[in-house]
Amino acid sequence: MAQPGKRVGLLVTCLVDLIRPAVGFAAVKLLEDAGCTVEAPRQSCCGQPAFNSGDRASARALAEQVIATFECYDYVVVPSGSCGGQVRVHYPELFHGDPNWHPRAARFAAKTYELTSFLTDVLGINKINARYAGTATYHDSCSSLREMGVRAQPRRLLAGIEGLTLAELPDADVCCGFGGTFCVKYPDISNAIVSKKAEAVAATGAGTLLAGDLGCLMNIAGKLQRLGRRVTVRHVAEVLAGMADGPAIGEPEPKRAAP
Amino acid sequence: MTLTSPQFKDNARAALADAQLQRALSKGLGFVERRRLAAERLPEFEALRDGARDIKNHTLAHLDLYLEAYEARVIAAGGQLHFAVTAEEARAIVVDICRKVCAKTVTKGKTMIAEEIGLNDFLEQNGIQPVETDLGEYLIQIRHEMPSHIIAPAIHLNKDQVEADFRRVHSHLPKDRNLAEPQTLLTEARGVLRERFLSADVGITGANFLVAETGTSIIVTNEGNGDLTQTLPKIHIVLATIEKLVPTLEDVSTLLRVLARSATGQDMSVYTTLSTGPRRPDDPDGPSEYHVVILDNGRSSMLGGGFAEMLRCIRCGACMNYCPVFNAIGGHAYGSVYPGPMGAVLTPALVGIDKAGHLPNASMFCGRCEEVCPVRIPLPRMMRAWREREFERHLSPATVRSGLKFWSFFAKRPALYGLVTALASRLLWLFGRSAGRFRRLPFAGGWTRHRDFPAPQGATFQAQWRRRRN
Ligand code: SF4
Numbered sequence: 001m002a003q004p005g006k007r008v009g010l011l012v013t014c015l016v017d018l019i020r021p022a023v024g025f026a027a028v029k030l031l032e033d034a035g036c037t038v039e040a041p042r043q044s045c046c047g048q049p050a051f052n053s054g055d056r057a058s059a060r061a062l063a064e065q066v067i068a069t070f071e072c073y074d075y076v077v078v079p080s081g082s083c084g085g086q087v088r089v090h091y092p093e094l095f096h097g098d099p100n101w102h103p104r105a106a107r108f109a110a111k112t113y114e115l116t117s118f119l120t121d122v123l124g125i126n127k128i129n130a131r132y133a134g135t136a137t138y139h140d141s142c143s144s145l146r147e148m149g150v151r152a153q154p155r156r157l158l159a160g161i162e163g164l165t166l167a168e169l170p171d172a173d174v175c176c177g178f179g180g181t182f183c184v185k186y187p188d189i190s191n192a193i194v195s196k197k198a199e200a201v202a203a204t205g206a207g208t209l210l211a212g213d214l215g216c217l218m219n220i221a222g223k224l225q226r227l228g229r230r231v232t233v234r235h236v237a238e239v240l241a242g243m244a245d246g247p248a249i250g251e252p253e254p255k256r257a258a259p
Numbered sequence: 260m261t262l263t264s265p266q267f268k269d270n271a272r273a274a275l276a277d278a279q280l281q282r283a284l285s286k287g288l289g290f291v292e293r294r295r296l297a298a299e300r301l302p303e304f305e306a307l308r309d310g311a312r313d314i315k316n317h318t319l320a321h322l323d324l325y326l327e328a329y330e331a332r333v334i335a336a337g338g339q340l341h342f343a344v345t346a347e348e349a350r351a352i353v354v355d356i357c358r359k360v361c362a363k364t365v366t367k368g369k370t371m372i373a374e375e376i377g378l379n380d381f382l383e384q385n386g387i388q389p390v391e392t393d394l395g396e397y398l399i400q401i402r403h404e405m406p407s408h409i410i411a412p413a414i415h416l417n418k419d420q421v422e423a424d425f426r427r428v429h430s431h432l433p434k435d436r437n438l439a440e441p442q443t444l445l446t447e448a449r450g451v452l453r454e455r456f457l458s459a460d461v462g463i464t465g466a467n468f469l470v471a472e473t474g475t476s477i478i479v480t481n482e483g484n485g486d487l488t489q490t491l492p493k494i495h496i497v498l499a500t501i502e503k504l505v506p507t508l509e510d511v512s513t514l515l516r517v518l519a520r521s522a523t524g525q526d527m528s529v530y531t532t533l534s535t536g537p538r539r540p541d542d543p544d545g546p547s548e549y550h551v552v553i554l555d556n557g558r559s560s561m562l563g564g565g566f567a568e569m570l571r572c573i574r575c576g577a578c579m580n581y582c583p584v585f586n587a588i589g590g591h592a593y594g595s596v597y598p599g600p601m602g603a604v605l606t607p608a609l610v611g612i613d614k615a616g617h618l619p620n621a622s623m624f625c626g627r628c629e630e631v632c633p634v635r636i637p638l639p640r641m642m643r644a645w646r647e648r649e650f651e652r653h654l655s656p657a658t659v660r661s662g663l664k665f666w667s668f669f670a671k672r673p674a675l676y677g678l679v680t681a682l683a684s685r686l687l688w689l690f691g692r693s694a695g696r697f698r699r700l701p702f703a704g705g706w707t708r709h710r711d712f713p714a715p716q717g718a719t720f721q722a723q724w725r726r727r728r729n
Binding site for chain 2: 012014016018019020024040043044047049055058069173174180182183187188189192193194223247249252253
């Protein structure tokens with residue numbers, strides 16, 4: 001199963017870097033366990049916020065930066081369908097008609113994968129040895145689903161986790177209302193959409209919500225917590241890597257004994 | 260109709276607080292489920308969508324030729340063709356035709372173009388009474404509203420609102436009549452409208468397609484009102500726009516197969532009505548004059564540009580049925596004739612991005628609209644293109660622009676970015692670790708007004724990674 005020698009560049013994403021580094025380390029563990037050599041070069045952002053705000057010049061500058069930093073690796077893996085989609089779908093679009101950059105962007109896009117898709121589709125992993133006790137439901141991020149073709153992959157991997165039962169979320173193909181800057185530009189609309197999603201999550205009866213995108217996870221977790229719903233929320237990589245023992249998203253650290 | 264797109268945010272807030280509207284929206288019409296089943300039932304549905312897209316692309320690429328061919332056929336069939344560059348011109352042409360027969364009443368089938376040019380108000384100003392014959396259009400007419408959906412104009416209403424409106428407007432009918440059932444409401448509307456059909460001097464319909472091969476205009480309806488509208492009066496006026504053109508009847512059949520399935524999940528609409536010219540000597544009925552008004556209203560300037568693909572739209576409404584934003588706020592909040600994702604792309608082209616800027620911005624780019632659009636219009640990509648225009652023209656809000664500038668300054672300098680984010684996450688962690696999250700955060704009020712924000716875990720990934728590897 002392990003294919004030694006694969007050098008993987010981890011595009012860690014802004015949110016994971018800043019808010020939940022544990023997801024990055026879970027991704028590293030999953031990739032290293034599978035025999036990859038993982039590197040995380042100094043990086044900032046894939047440029048999606050600029051791209052979606054109409055600032056094409058900044059989006060291009062950041063895309064060039066990412067490509068230049070990561071193109072030496074055999075593969076680029078992203079623990080997010082959204083940032084993955086930016087690279088895979090929108091980088092080539094961004095350089096459309098540029099004879100120098102377009103071929104580069106297209107080559108780069110072709111070797112960039114969302115994490116669970118890389119594990120299954122490229123490395124051929126169908127089962128990971130890990131345990132997680134309880135019932136979980138899974139939220140498909142829009143970009144994973146519609147830009148990256150990721151739906152079966154995380155479910156296949158989760159099916160192999162000992163102790164875990166998966167309860168499907170109704171209307172799983174409906175957006176959670178995050179939408180990057182949308183959630184702060186149109187907070188009331190975003191709230192209406194995430195409220196529906198949070199209620200749907202709670203209605204499954206699952207104790208845990210998993211997804212592959214930290215943006216959606218923060219959005220839904222924040223709403224569940226504001227509503228007082230007791231559902232713990234984690235990135236799917238944490239469960240797959242057997243690293244789901246720390247506090248879940250938005251949960252406090254355990255009190256340490258006074259020194 | 261007044262454009263309220265600039266007040267989109269206020270409109271949306273009001274819509275979210277409107278319990279009546281929210282009840283209507285939560286019921287919906289079941290279009291989503293029905294479209295899904297219809298698509299599943301037809302194995303070649305995806306291939307048909309490709310076919311439909313290609314037909315539209317081909318027609319748009321040779322629009323001048325097909326327009327000429329169409330014109331020749333219409334004239335050969337005894338019809339009259341009028342071209343209108345602007346909404347004003349189109350309105351004037353319609354009123355002129357009506358005046359020639361001293362028309363007092365005009366019946367109307369469902370046409371979004373009439374909404375686009377504000378035809379009803381204009382007719383009334385000229386002493387001509389327009390009567391909507393499509394049930395949904397009739398409802399919004401008596402309420403003096405705009406359609407809230409392009410195929411289900413009254414989707415924002417509940418049954419009891421309709422009952423109240425009927426009692427108010429049809430005051431000549433017995434007070435104690437039963438209007439509690441949808442069926443009795445429908446029967447009452449039918450009865451009222453039937454009288455009007457007979458007294459109308461002119462009938463106006465829209466067109467789903469104009470066929471270049473035969474000079475035919477085609478409408479699809481589920482109520483059959485369109486047939487009466489166009490056959491009973493002396494004069495039939497078809498209101499259409501340039502992108503309704505299709506080369507052949509064969510092409511129409513492909514488009515019809517995706518249209519109803521995408522719109523309502525039906526295999527076909529109940530009525531598909533073809534009109535070619537006025538009544539011929541041996542026809543049992545039909546109008547004695549047949550006019551087609553073809554409106555441009557900015558569309559030809561979309562040809563060949565970044566928004567040309569929008570002209571493929573066949574107005575099925577699937578994009579709004581599937582849109583989470585539309586489902587949250589309904590169609591009126593968009594403040595323009597065309598709501599939802601298709602409106603977010605089309606409206607700025609018609610009224611200007613300076614007025615309709617919110618529409619392409621109020622999207623999460625979830626991509627559900629593009630996924631179901633029968634002619635595969637890349638709606639999110641074109642909404643983004645509008646955002647780019649806005650940004651280039653310095654129309655985006657100052658807070659957004661300066662925020663972006665500030666952020667991209669750091670993002671373009673990864674080492675500096677690393678320092679700043681390390682500091683920020685450290686600080687947020689210090690303040691947030693005991694609770695694990697924030698109920699309120701400065702500069703993030705949009706977020707924390709409605710949900711908690713998780714505290715970071717401490718050092719950033721990159722800081723920890725570098726520490727580990729060195
Ligand atoms: S954009 Fe596509 S989905 Fe929306 S109304 Fe037009 S044809 Fe239908």
